[in-house]
Amino acid sequence: MAVKGLGELDQSYDGSNLRIGILHARWNKEIIQALVEGAKKRLLELGVKPENIIIETVPGSFELPFGSKLFHDKYKKLGKPLDAIIPIGVLIKGSTMHFEYICDSVTHQIMKLNFELNIPIIFGVLTCLTDEQAQARAGLIEGKMHNHGEDWGAAAVEMATKFYN
Numbered sequence: 547m548a549v550k551g552l553g554e555l556d557q558s559y560d561g562s563n564l565r566i567g568i569l570h571a572r573w574n575k576e577i578i579q580a581l582v583e584g585a586k587k588r589l590l591e592l593g594v595k596p597e598n599i600i601i602e603t604v605p606g607s608f609e610l611p612f613g614s615k616l617f618h619d620k621y622k623k624l625g626k627p628l629d630a631i632i633p634i635g636v637l638i639k640g641s642t643m644h645f646e647y648i649c650d651s652v653t654h655q656i657m658k659l660n661f662e663l664n665i666p667i668i669f670g671v672l673t674c675l676t677d678e679q680a681q682a683r684a685g686l687i688e689g690k691m692h693n694h695g696e697d698w699g700a701a702a703v704e705m706a707t708k709f710y711n
């Protein structure tokens with residue numbers, strides 16, 4: 547049997563019964579938009595129904611962890627629980643330590659949320675030193691890198707299905 551490469555998309559995961567939340571920050575809008583489109587594209591390819599892809603926004607990446615908890619709680623209360631959440635943010639290093647502190651705290655808190663909410667919370671935050679690095683990871687520079695949003699969509703479907711059957 548062929549050994550799958552790391553991160554290779556495994557088409558065997560079926561998202562047709564999933565409800566997925568995408569929560570995106572509003573900083574670096576052009577890059578965010580591309581990442582959100584990439585995640586949506588892959589979710590649809592894996593069978594998630596368009597009406598089951600729910601998109602909300604928060605001001606910035608710092609608000610992604612608490613926003614994800616509020617997002618989860620809102621839809622649980624509505625009786626339409628989310629099966630996974632993809633927080634999406636783009637952090638680009640400036641001239642101060644602000645970047646480092648937000649990256650560190652957001653990363654740790656998103657990891658903790660997986661265990662607190664007991665659903666997959668995918669790490670969809672780009673932590674880049676330059677705008678070009680972020681553009682490349684959103685697939686916005688021809689021939690450079692693929693759109694990482696697609697990986698996040700695939701991870702959400704895999705993690706929300708593979709251990710439940």
Ligand SMILES: O=Nc1c(NC[C@H](O)[C@H](O)[C@H](O)CO)[nH]c(=O)[nH]c1=O
Pocket residue numbers: 571572573574605606607608609635636637638639644648
């Ligand atoms: O500063 N740079 C960035 C940023 N700052 C705002 C922060 O996330 C938060 O919204 C505010 O501090 C208010 O709490 N948010 C980002 O998503 N990317 C950045 O590159």
